[in-house]
Amino acid sequence: MSDAELVLRSTRVITPEGTRAATVTVSAGTITAVLPYDAGIPAGARLEDLGDHVLLPGLVDTHVHVNDPGRTEWEGFWTATRAAAAGGITTLIDMPLNSLPPTTTVENLRVKRAVAADKAHIDVGFWGGALPANVKDLRPLHDAGVFGFKAFLSPSGVDEFPHLDQEQLAQSLAEISGFGGLLIVHAEDPHHLAAAPQQGGPRYADFLASRPRDAEDTAIANLIAHARRLNARVHVLHLSSSDALPLIRAARAEGVRITVETCPHYLTLIAEEVPDGASEFKCCPPIREAANQDLLWEALADGTIDCVVTDHSPSTADLKTADFATAWGGISGLQLSLSAVWTEARARGHRLEDVVRWMSARTAALVGLDRKGAIEAGRDADFAVLAPDETFTVDPAGLQHRNRVTAYAGKTLYGVVKSTWLRGEPIVRDGEFTEPKGTLLARPQ
Numbered sequence: 001m002s003d004a005e006l007v008l009r010s011t012r013v014i015t016p017e018g019t020r021a022a023t024v025t026v027s028a029g030t031i032t033a034v035l036p037y038d039a040g041i042p043a044g045a046r047l048e049d050l051g052d053h054v055l056l057p058g059l060v061d062t063h064v065h066v067n068d069p070g071r072t073e074w075e076g077f078w079t080a081t082r083a084a085a086a087g088g089i090t091t092l093i094d095m096p097l098n099s100l101p102p103t104t105t106v107e108n109l110r111v112k113r114a115v116a117a118d119k120a121h122i123d124v125g126f127w128g129g130a131l132p133a134n135v136k137d138l139r140p141l142h143d144a145g146v147f148g149f150k151a152f153l154s155p156s157g158v159d160e161f162p163h164l165d166q167e168q169l170a171q172s173l174a175e176i177s178g179f180g181g182l183l184i185v186h187a188e189d190p191h192h193l194a195a196a197p198q199q200g201g202p203r204y205a206d207f208l209a210s211r212p213r214d215a216e217d218t219a220i221a222n223l224i225a226h227a228r229r230l231n232a233r234v235h236v237l238h239l240s241s242s243d244a245l246p247l248i249r250a251a252r253a254e255g256v257r258i259t260v261e262t263c264p265h266y267l268t269l270i271a272e273e274v275p276d277g278a279s280e281f282k283c284c285p286p287i288r289e290a291a292n293q294d295l296l297w298e299a300l301a302d303g304t305i306d307c308v309v310t311d312h313s314p315s316t317a318d319l320k321t322a323d324f325a326t327a328w329g330g331i332s333g334l335q336l337s338l339s340a341v342w343t344e345a346r347a348r349g350h351r352l353e354d355v356v357r358w359m360s361a362r363t364a365a366l367v368g369l370d371r372k373g374a375i376e377a378g379r380d381a382d383f384a385v386l387a388p389d390e391t392f393t394v395d396p397a398g399l400q401h402r403n404r405v406t407a408y409a410g411k412t413l414y415g416v417v418k419s420t421w422l423r424g425e426p427i428v429r430d431g432e433f434t435e436p437k438g439t440l441l442a443r444p445q
Contacts, residue, residue, distance in 0.1 A: 003027050004042050006424050008383065010050040011037065014057070014356050015375050024055065026381040029423030033377050050385055053418055056356050057375050058090025058122075058382030059338060060363040062147075063237065063261065063309035065330065066092075066124075069115045070100020075314045075402050077119035081438060083312075083334040083400035085121045085428045088384030088417045091364070091372050091441070092122060092334075096129030096150050097161040098313075104129040104161075105137045106144045113440055120438030121427055122420075123382075125367065130172040130183065132162055138175050145442025147367045148182030148235070153219045154190040157284075157329065163190065170226055177232035182367075184235040187219035188285055200325030202277035207324035211286045213241035220244045224251045224258060233257040235366065238311045240266045240285040242295035249304055259306045259366060262296055264340045265331045267308065269407060279320045279327035280407045283311070297348055300358060307362040308355075310337045314403050332401050336394060338384070339413040346414060352388055368444045381424035390416040 004025035013022040013034070021037035025045070041047050061084065068076040084092055094112070096103035103109050103126055116124055128146035130138060138149060151172060152163035163186075164172060176183050192215035199206040220236055224247060227234045236248070239262045251258050265283060270290045274281045281287060299305040313330025321327045333340070342355050364373025371380045393412045396404040419429040427434050 004032060004045045006048065006381070007041050007045045008048045008050060008055055009037065010055040011052050012054040013375060014054060014353055016361070019054075019353060024375060026424040029381055031375060031377055031379050031381050034375060054352060054386045054388055055375065056088070056352070056384050056386060057360045057373055057379070058384050058420065058422070059088050059359045060091040060369065060372050061089050061309050061312070061334065061337070061359075062093045062307075062363045062367055063311045064092045064094055064334065065098055065311075065313040066094045067098045067314070069111065071098050073316055073402070074098065077116045077124065078121075078436070079400060079402040080312070080334060081119070081121035081124065081436070082433060085420045085433065086400050086417065086431075087335040088338045088386065088420055089334060090122050090382035090384070090420060090422050091125070091369065093125045093127055093147055093367060096127050097156060098158050100160065102129050102161050103127065103146065104131055104134050106140045109141060109144055109146065116440060119436055120440065121433065121436045122422060122438045123441050124438055125441035125443070127184065129161060130164065130176070132164060132168045135171055135175050138172065138181070139179055142179055142181050142443075147443045148184055149176055150184050150186070152186040153223075154186070154188040154193055154215070156186070166222060169223075173226050173232050173234070174230055177230045182233050182235060184237055185223055186237050187223055188215040189218040189222070192218055198325065200323055202322045202324065204271065204274040204276055204278070204281070204324065207282065208271055208286050208288070210325070211284055213243045213288070216241035216285055217244045217247065221247055224256055227258060228254070228256050231257070236260045238263050238266070238285065239296070239305060240288055240292075242292045242299070245295065245299050245304055260304065261307045261309050262300070262305050263309060263311045264333050264337045265407060266296055267293065268340045268344045277322035279322060279324055280405050281331070282324055282327050282329045283313070283331045284329045301350070307366060308337075308341055308358040309363060310334055312401070314401055314405070316403050317405050320405055331407050332403070332405060334401060335399050336406070336408050336413065338386070338417065339392075339415040340408060342388060342415040343413045369441070370444065381421065383421040385418040385420070387416045387418055388414060390414070392416055
């Protein structure tokens with residue numbers, strides 16, 4: 001402990017072994033020890049006594065659309081990373097769309113990194129994109145440090161990021177598996193979507209009918225078949241259909257290398273309560289019924305669903321029209337994700353340790369960030385300090401993302417983030433932010 005520069009003490013520290021009273025020592029931005037609560041403080045070290053507030057590892061959000069450059073009026077690295085920091089997130093991985101250019105070549109990755117370099121309040125990494133015509137770019141992107149590759153199996157919503165058909169999916173997945181990469185997939189089958197009723201208008205029930213569960217189920221079944229044949233590693237993005245869970249369980253039982261995420265909005269919002277015309281609730285795949293949500297929670301509890309990420313996908317307010325068919329599909333959740341998930345988790349009898357596992361440990365493991373996701377010696381000193389029993393009511397005016405549209409407006413949530421720390425330095429405390437201190441990350445070699 002003699003070289004410790006910082007000591008954080010709390011009666012509730014969430015460690016891989018559980019929650020306990022502890023003293024955490026930090027040197028040069030790294031956790032050096034987790035000691036008993038009454039351990040002595042070394043000479044020269046600064047003590048942060050957190051009292052009964054919970055010290056947890058900073059969250060790792062592996063599904064964020066920052067949209068910068070090109071659609072910076074939708075979002076940007078400055079605003080997105082401030083929102084993340086305010087919500088206890090210390091690392092995010094940026095999706096390859098909806099920026100212009102998309103992250104589908106090494107040169108486009110360089111553009112993205114240059115834009116993000118001086119604006120990141122937290123650590124930021126990047127996904128690459130798999131398109132019908134960029135198979136030749138996948139290995140160079142991998143070598144340049146992207147964490148994996150995003151593909152759509154149905155139209156993405158933006159022309160510059162076309163989806164893969166089944167033959168193109170097989171080609172891209174064969175290439176990616178050849179160098180040990182990861183393919184992450186928006187899994188909705190376009191044929192099932194085309195066959196569903198497309199009425200448009202303000203009724204949420206009509207929108208829900210236009211994105212049926214069988215579109216997800218069929219796309220996931222096809223993805224499993226490709227992954228099985230190629231022994232490839234695949235990840236299902238933003239699962240909303242509980243009907244796909246038996247397919248996933250069976251695939252895992254036979255050794256298919258598949259992981260799965262879901263999102264706070266699928267776990268905390270239900271179709272029965274979405275007002276007509278309220279397209280701040282629109283996302284694809286959609287928020288489904290309460291009975292479906294119950295099964296998602298069961299799958300989280302038994303490990304079928306690995307992790308929870310935001311799929312933060314903002315737009316300007318004018319694109320959130322009252323017509324669900326034409327409104328931009330995306331929910332902005334960076335700042336509220338921890339509190340939203342914790343509010344529902346505690347009501348269902350889950351512990352805060354479970355939330356940390358879903359939103360920090362397993363997301364860090366998904367992308368190979370072995371210095372993130374836990375409070376233990378050798379990890380980055382990335383922390384969130386949470387008052388889990390305090391509540392607040394969501395006021396859009398208090399949000400940090402660029403366009404303050406939210407499906408959580410007016411909701412009372414448990415869990416107030418008091419401060420967020422990056423490599424042993426506070427980056428937001430009681431609503432006050434420092435200058436950007438984030439680092440741009442590359443996939444560990």
